[in-house]
Amino acid sequence: MTGSDTTTPSGRRTRLGVMGGTFDPIHHGHLVAASEVQGWFDLDEVVFVPTGQPWQKAERAVSPAEHRYLMTVIATAANPRFTVSRVDIDRRGPTYTIDTLRDLRAERPDADLYFITGADALTDIFSWRDADELFELAHFVGCTRPGAEMDPATLARIPHDRVTMVEIPALAISSTDCRERQRAGQPVWYLVPDGVVQYITKHGLYAPTDH
Ligand SMILES: Nc1ncnc2c1ncn2[C@@H]1O[C@H](COP(=O)(O)OP(=O)(O)OP(=O)(O)O)[C@@H](O)[C@H]1O
Numbered sequence: 001m002t003g004s005d006t007t008t009p010s011g012r013r014t015r016l017g018v019m020g021g022t023f024d025p026i027h028h029g030h031l032v033a034a035s036e037v038q039g040w041f042d043l044d045e046v047v048f049v050p051t052g053q054p055w056q057k058a059e060r061a062v063s064p065a066e067h068r069y070l071m072t073v074i075a076t077a078a079n080p081r082f083t084v085s086r087v088d089i090d091r092r093g094p095t096y097t098i099d100t101l102r103d104l105r106a107e108r109p110d111a112d113l114y115f116i117t118g119a120d121a122l123t124d125i126f127s128w129r130d131a132d133e134l135f136e137l138a139h140f141v142g143c144t145r146p147g148a149e150m151d152p153a154t155l156a157r158i159p160h161d162r163v164t165m166v167e168i169p170a171l172a173i174s175s176t177d178c179r180e181r182q183r184a185g186q187p188v189w190y191l192v193p194d195g196v197v198q199y200i201t202k203h204g205l206y207a208p209t210d211h
């Protein structure tokens with residue numbers, strides 16, 4: 001190993017977790033998953049990357065990117081290892097993870113990338129753009145959550161040294177559930193960080209008429 005590619009005090013390459021999501025809104029399931037994977041792989045940093053245009057969610061209205069970006073900043077602000085990137089929201093057009101990983105690699109050539117995703121999202125990975133190339137750019141970490149186990153046939157198609165499944169504490173929270181609760185006037189306290197509850201209220205997100 002040469003001096004130019006070692007950037008941590010221990011001499012190993014930097015490990016950068018990448019947590020991509022629509023985050024409409026970000027919730028404690030996302031934060032626990034990122035925190036667990038950070039510890040599991042001893043990641044130096046986890047960068048949260050809100051999607052610009054999530055093309056596979058085109059059938060439903062998604063909140064404006066700036067709202068989703070700011071809620072992600074609020075939710076991650078207290079953790080010194082968590083950061084937020086604008087690469088996907090500042091790129092025009094549909095968001096593809098292949099572009100996310102290329103952009104982050106250009107920004108951080110010193111780092112090994114670990115893309116963190118839910119098992120449900122990982123099950124669909126061969127429908128993503130340039131799927132086979134994704135595994136050359138990052139190690140994939142699939143988080144299982146209740147009701148979202150990984151399809152074994154899909155798992156078998158991923159190069160075995162480029163994917164790890166991690167069982168995280170069961171947090172059956174989804175953004176869909178948070179939006180529906182807010183629309184129904186039910187509390188979202190403790191499902192999302194306090195600052196995100198306040199942001200949702202302040203900006204009138206997920207109002208009853210807003211579907
Ligand atoms: N409770 C959870 N535990 C672990 N991973 C999760 C959890 N909720 C979401 N994820 C994962 O986080 C990533 C980003 O998720 P996303 O922003 O789409 O949230 P979501 O709750 O699945 O949203 P929606 O209900 O709107 O589809 C995805 O890879 C998803 O699988």
Ligand SMILES: O=C(O)c1ccc[n+]([C@@H]2O[C@H](COP(=O)([O-])O)[C@@H](O)[C@H]2O)c1
Binds near residue numbers: 022023097117127
């Ligand atoms: O690259 C693709 O074609 C692709 C298709 C669907 C989802 N993704 C990524 O998967 C992550 C989770 O997406 P989502 O829609 O479940 O929030 C997020 O980073 C998306 O950009 C990527």
